[in-house]
Amino acid sequence: MEGSSSSSLASKSDGELEEMLDRMLTRLALCDDSKLEALVSKLLPLTISSLSSQSPAVLEILSHVNKRVKHHHEIGLPLLELWKLYTDPAASPMVRNFAIVYVEMAFERAPAKEREDIAPKTLENVSKFPQQHQEIILRIAIKVIGECHASRISDDVSVKYSTLIASQDKEIFLDFCLHMLLYQPPPQGGGCPPGLSVFQVNRITGKQELKGDMLTKRKLGILNVIGTMDLPGESVYPLYIAASVDSQEPVAKRGEELLKKKASVTNLDDPKLIKRLFLLFNGTTATEHATPEHSVAPGNIALKMKLMSGFCRSIAAANSFPATLQCIFGCMYGSGTTLRLKQMGMEFTVWVFKHGKIDQLKLMGPVILNAILKMLDGTGSEADALSRETKTFSFQAIGLIAQRLPQLFREKTEMAVRLFNALKLETQSLRSTIQEAIISLAAAYKDSPEKILKDLEVLLLENSLAEQNEARFCALRWATSLYDSQHCPSLYICMLSAADMKLDIRELALEGLFLKEEGRSIVSNHDHKYPKFVEMLEYILKQQPKLLDSSEMRSQKLLFPSQVYVVMIKFLVKCFEIQMEEINTQAVGTEFLSSAQRMCLLLEHSLAFEGSAELHACASKALVSVGSYLPEMVEVYCSQKVVWLRRLLSHTDLSTRESASRLLGMASCALSDAESCSLLSELIASVSQPPQKLRFEAHHGGLCAVGYVSAHCLYRIPAVSEAVVQNAVKCLVDVVNSETAPLASVAMEALGHIGICGPLPLLVNDSSPGTQVLEVLQEKLSKLLSGDDIKSVQKIALSLGHICSNEMSSSHLKIALDLLFSLSRSKAEEILFAAGEALSFLWGGVPVTADMILKTNYTSLSTDSNFLMREVKSLSKKLSDAKTGDEDSRVTTRETISGKLFDTLLYSSRKDERCAGTVWMLSLIMYCGQHPSIQLMLPKIQEAFSHLLGDQNELTQELASQGMSIVYELGDSSMKQSLVDALVNTLTGTSKRKRAIKLDEETEVFQEGTIGESPSGGKISTYKELCNLANEMGQPDLIYKFMDLANHQASLNSKRGAAFGFSKIAKQAGDALRPHLRLLIPRLIRYQYDPDKNVQDAMAHIWKALIQDPKKAVDEHLNHIFDDLLVQCGSRLWRSREASCLALADIIQGRKFDQVGEHLKRLWIAAFRAMDDIKETVRNAGDKLCRSVTSLTIRICDITLTEISDARQAMGIVLPFLLSEGIMSKVSSVRKASIAVVMKLAKGAGVALRPHLSDLVCCMLESLSSLEDQGLNYVELHAANIGIETEKLENLRISISKGSPMWETLDLCINIVDTESLEQLIPRLTQLVRSGVGLNTRVGVASFISLLVQKVGTEIKPFTGMLLRLLFPVAKEEKSSAAKRAFSSACGVVLKYSSPSQAQSLIEETAALHSGDRSSQIACASLFKSFSSTASDIMSGHQSAIVPVIFLSRFEDDKQISSLFEEVWEDITSGERVTLQLFLQEILTEVLGESLSPQHNKLLQCLINEMPGRLWEGKDALLDALGALSVSCHEAITKEDPKTPTVILDLICSACRKKVKKYRESAFSCLEKVIIAFGDPEFFSAVFPMLYEMCNTASVKTNSQVQSASDAVKTESEKGEDGQVPLEKIMECVKSCIQVATIDDIISRKADLIHVLLISLSPGFLWNVKMSGISCLGKLCSRFQSLWNDSMDGPLPSDATKFAHELFHSLVPKLLECINTVKIAQVHVATSQCMLELIEVYSKVSTLHPVEVDFKGEINSLIELEKSEEAKSLLRKSRDALAILS
Secondary structure (H helix, E strand, O other), X not given: OHHHHHHXXXXXXXXXXHHHHHHHHHHHHHOOHHHHHHHHHHHHXXXXXXXXXXXXXXXXXXXXXXXXXXXXXXXXXXXXXXXXXXXXXXXXXXXXXXXXXXHHHHHHHOOHHHHXXXXXXXOOOHHHOOHHHHHHHXXXXXXXXXXXXOOOOOHHHHHHHHOOOOHHHHHHHHHHHHHHHHOXXXXXXXXXXXXXXXXXXXXXXXXXXXXXXXXXXXXXXXXXXXXXXXXXXXXXXXXXXXXXXXOOXXXXXXXXXXXXXXXXXXXXXXXXXXXXXXXXXXXXXXXXXXXXXXOOOOOOHHHHHHHHHHHOOOHHHHOOOOHHHHHHHHXXXXXXXXXXXXXXXXXXXXXXXXXXXXXXXXXXXXXXXXXXXXHHHHOOOXXXXXXXXXXXXXXXXXXXXXXXXXXXXXXXXXXXXXXXXXXXXXXXXXXXXXXXXXXXXXXXOOOOOHHHHXXXXXXXXXXXXXXXXXXXXXXXXXXXXXXXXXXXXXXXXXXHHOOOOOHHHHHHHHHHHHOOOOOOOOOOOOOOXXXXXXXXXXXXXXXXXXXXXOOOOOOOOOOOOHHHHHXXXXXXXXXXXXXXXXXXXXXXXXXXXXHHHHHHHHXXXXXXXOOOHHHHHHHHHXXXXXXXXXXXXXXXXXXXXXXXXXXXXXXXXXXXXXXXHHHHHHHHHHOOHHHHHHHHHHHHHHHOOXXXXXXXXXXXXXXXXXXXXXXHHHHOOOOOOHHHHHHHHHHHHHHHHHOOHHHHHHHHHHHHHHHOXXXXXXXXXXXXXXXXXXXXXXXXXXXXXXXXXXXXXXXXXXXXXXXXXXXXXXHHHHHXXXXXXXXXXXXXXXXXXXXXXXXXXXXXXXXXXXXXXXXXXXXXXXXXXXXXXXXXXXXXXXXXXXXXXXXXXXXXXXXXXHHHHHHHHOOOOOHXXXXXXXXXXXXXXXXXXXXXXXXXXXXXXXXXXXXXXXXXXXXXXXXXXXXHHHHHHHOOHXXXXXXXXXXXXXXXXXXXXXXOOOOOOOOEOOOOOOOOEOOOXXXXXXXXXXXXXXXXXXXXXXXXXXXXXXXXXXXXXXXXXXXXXXXXXXXXXXXXXXXXXXXXXXXXXXXXXOOOHHHHHHHHHHHHHHXXXXXXXXXXXXXXXXXXXHHHOOOOOHHHHHHHHHHHHHHOOOOOHHHHHHHHHHHHHHHHXXXXXXXXXXXXXXXXXXXXXXXXXXXHHOOOOOOHHXXXXXXXXXXXXXXXXXXXXXXXXHHHHHHHXXXXXXXXXXXXXXXXXXXXXXXXXXXXXXXXXXXXXXXXXOOOOOOOOHHHHHHHHHHHHHOOXXXXXXXXXXXXXXXXXXXXXXXXXXXXXXXXXXXXXXXXXXHHHHHHHHHHHHHHHHHHHHHHHHHHHHHHHOOOHHHHHHHHHHHHHHHOOOOHHXXXXXXXXXXXXXXXXXXXXXXXXXXXHHHHHHOHHHHHOOHHHHHHHHHHHOOXXXXXHHHHHHHHHHHHOOOHHHHHXXXXXXXXXXXXXXXXXXXXXXXXXXXXXXXXXXXXXXXXXXXXXXXXHHHHHHHHHHHHOOOHHHHHHHHHHHHHOOOOHHHHHHHHHHHHHHHHHHOOOHHHHHHHHHHHHHHHXXXXXXXXXXXXXHHHHHHHHHHOOOOOOOHHHHHHHHHHHHHHXXXXXXXXXXXXXXXXXXXXXXXXXXXXXXXXXXXXXXXXXXXXXXXXXXXXXXXXXXXXXXXXXXXXXXXXXXXXXXXXXXXXXXXXHHHHHHXXXXXXXXXXXXXOOOOOOXXXXXXXXXXXXXXXXXXXXXXXXXXXXXXXXX
């Protein structure tokens, strides 16, 4: 309108324009107020558009309008026209200026709906308007938003706001909204609201003051609109933040809600967003040089706190210098800041120091640090929580800045002093935070100058003694991390802390001293070094000079706790030993000797009486250690302390007494011969006193001292007189003979010390010249060795070895061997190890000297080798140094030992003897392995150890495997290769038969308790007990099964032992093992999951040693592993089955299809078999395997995680197996697992499931009943007896099944059905409908069909006939009411997509059920109810057949039936009265029905008699009655007189030729009924010629008229008595004729039929005529289809094929024309369906009569234009069918 008016104005001259404006002004002046609005709506836009003419009349008009409407707000202005005028691109600035003024005025007067619709349009392109206009428009929009959308916003309006596409428009709108949300009414004193500038305030308020409810509504409206605009979180986050802190509760609540809901995923690292947020927080800073009007005030406290929570989650905020710095200072020192804001500011500071870029921190760090320190100085010890949290964050910030900017601290110690003081002064709650900060600060001082580090030493030493635990811990932590491992002051601090009361401090101190792996982490290289011994000792003495004070009476006071001394001594000894190993003993300097002497003084000081026993033991051992390196110095020192040492001999601690004895022996070396003899005599005298006069400790210490002193006397050069040594030996022998085991063993140990230095002297007495010591002691020693004191026996055994090490007497050696061999059945492992060591001394070549035993802290070789389990390399050096002399006197001894081992012990039937033999054999090769005699025996030793790998005793196994590794190291290359082969054979189960062991009665076959107890409660373990049990049970052959079980256990033990041996040699024999990996790896994996934990551990050892890259090894041998494990899953051994399942469960995790595809089915078989195992542990392993295979299967079948081709293959393997074997299994756990897997597969497999859809669906449907709880079936059978309604119980069962996993799977299947799968699925469903059993299955298949049809829609059309033929009988015959309803519902859903003929047939059959039995009547009601709810449109076309049936059945006597039909009646009728009026005739016919049969003759004669003659008003009722009578009594009429139907037909045909239109219409309706009722084929020949003639007449009349079809109909109706009958009536009669005619009659009139059909489809007729023609053609096609079906086995009739050919080529173009010209969807669908049927008919004869015209192009063009999806689908099928024909 505006465009046309503008153009018309532009075309007018100035005079014409002036004249027009004058007229407009005059009309305006003369206009009433009541009509003013209408006038203004036209006049105002024209006037404003005329402003460019500069005519004074324009302004007068506008002035007049202003005056008239100013005070009349009810007068509206043309808002939309004014807005279009404003947005007109051709409008001048003046026009726009005036237009915007009136737009604003119009908005105030416009109705709410109009404002609501136009407001979003005003925001389009708002960024392109002038700034002043922008403000007006935005204010208008916000005002409308507040008034219309404060409570809610409709979807259509929200869509309009969401279409703001231009980013600039959105930004301007969102900025304005933000300012509005920030706005608060200013206080009385004035001022700018927080977060806004003066300019922004003026912009949003304009001239109107905003406050109260109006402001609240606008804010709520903004939030509602913004909330529906689907904007990114970065755009709306500031708005929601501002709203959430609003002073009005509704606004704050809504803002908080949107903040959580819409902005929770906002990217807080967006730079633009952070910049906006900092502007809200800080306002405009002075550095930005903004004008006062544009200076933004900082946000209020509430807004700042809200913003801080976001800043503390944004890395961008931490790096927005200088805004970050301003924010922090604003929180700390800003005006009006609060404790809470300070706390949040410090929290943000921590965040900044943690995530800030280093360049930013270098600028901000020092400034912020000073501010933190200033704040800490200004705060006291506030008790409130906020102050404590602020301090907490402050200290955290200091710790973080120390990590990020260490250079700020390393030049001064002030910060360290401050924090350590704070740690001592602040409250307990802050100390943990300060402690973390101090620990972080330590790294900052790492590279500090030397002076700073010196100052820190003083600070740390001071704080290491502080009262506070935290201070001591931090001082120690600094000491261990700040300085290197040779820094004496820090090590001294560690020593002082070693006795701390806190465990963590003590552990840290020990780590700092002994440099464990978890110790000083700051040392980058692992080459830790101890400080120089001299420097360390000097520093300690410098700190505590009194450490050198001591007294002979040990009365000096200790300066530290005993534990500090212990740690200090251990560390100093370690430093001493390391330095002594670095330098030559001969090159020890004077300074070092001096320090060593002072060390001795310190140790003497440590032996003060008040010290702990641990300290005394440690100090005395340390003195011995010093003496082992500097014997001369210590000997001289100790020689001066003999009295002091002798006092220590009676010390309460055993270790101290032994060390004092050693030292006393060393002291004797520095004494003269006389002094030594005197000392020894005194010691002998002291121990020779009666036992009751001596304490045990003194007696023990004296005996030890006698041994050591005597040994030194014998060992010194020259040796002392033999008499002195003889006295000592005699004394010790007397003690052995007279004392108990503890002292006797000590005396024997002393004799051993003497014997290690040389042969023991003979015992000389009066009766004999000399007797061997062991001869005297043999009897006593036998008793002692058979005693229970293990330690004593151990000492005696070792002493025998020492005594015989230098002995040459064969008798002496024989006695020793007999005594040692008597220990072979000992069960104490320590005794066996001691005996093995003694035998090694007897064998010879042991790497032990007299000096080692006498002058060091040596205990025994067993202890030194960790009881034979130390790595071989650690002893190799000692072994190579051993003496290998082969004296003749030793040969017999060695032969005796080897004979005892190989002939008796190693292959003994007693496991304790085998264990002893193993220990002794291993001792020999370990301690004497380099001896030539041992080298010669290696093959024999290997064989023995291989045999012992399978022993029951775990110790025997482990030692045998250890022995194998030592043999491997000692042997040559051939020996190594044979050893590897033997071990591999043992592990893989292919080893040769082992040497047989003869069983005696007491041979232990099983460990006690392994196979339970005997019936009498006795144990079953030995061979004799097993035989007795077999005899008692009457099954002597049972012993063989027991032995088979024992052999299996031995085999398992062999594998375990072999694994231990293997793990030790695997690294050395890596190349030799490579060929065996293929066999080893599968078995090693399985054994790692063995139920026996010991086997697991053993195999894990070998796995780690053998396999460097486990993942690579498993991948390379994966198929072999799978084959082995899957075979073993079926093993007869339960442990193999269990281990294999567990191994498979782990191996398959994360695998891809190409790795597991070929094994997938076998995996499932193995899992299901294990789940049904007889043993519970195997079942549990099977459950675990099933879970793993389930996870694997679901992943590789999920098309989102796996390639679709792989997913299809996997599905093809798994699903058929699960459906056939899993779900149908008799094992409940297998069934449950299978159903769960199938359901998960259906969720993830997607289209990969389609090939298996039919199998899956049928299986799930059958499972609904087969997997149902059988208890429900039982309850239903007895429901009547216990008072439960069967129908309710059925509904309950169905409800339960609908909630089952099977039904959930069926739901998933429906979603992936396509056309191809539909063709496979429908036949299977029909089969299940026929054969399915069980209520749930039958209801399930019916429900599934209903859902399936609803899902696929028109795709089901090809199958509707099949489904209806199947479902209808089932619905009719089904006994269960629930199943009957379900099948009825399925019928109704299928009916919706069926063809008209199918629908008519079904409805007629359903209607006929009402006259059947009770079940049929219920089925009729159920079907009609289903039809009315699902196919009401189809049902409405057959109301005349349905309504009478339902009406009549409402009055059945059976209340249930009548109530069912009553429900249907209510569903299909809108009102009873109207329905009865419409269908009264049909109801009456149905009511009377066959009851008229006795009277039909009279009625018929009356009607026939009345039919001829003139026409009168209402005579058409006779025709209706005649038709109804024919329908109701056709059988009786035909039976009475077969010619009567022909008479009736003739009467009706004559009536059809009458001229009165209404009468003729009734005649044609009657004719259709009569033809169908009697069904006489002869009727076609009698009636069709007349119908053909009438069709021609109708066609001629139509073609002669010039008017359109619609006008012709109108003219006809106006004339009334023209007599022309609508052609659709004629076509319905033609259709009925085709229905009853024979195929030959039809073919004989084929040309006429084609002509009639062409007439009905011609363009001159309305769509309803065409529908009748299409219906008639459909009936003809169905007759041909029936003919083709009947002629399947023979040739088709040639006349029929020609007719089909002509029909196709004649009518397909007409059908296409109908679709193209008629614009009614119903016609399109019917025509497309008919064309498809015609093509299908023609397809049978296409080979005989090829297609002459290709219609595919026309059909494709129609498909593109078609809007109806159903018609489009049918057209596609027609095209595809044509493509097949061509």
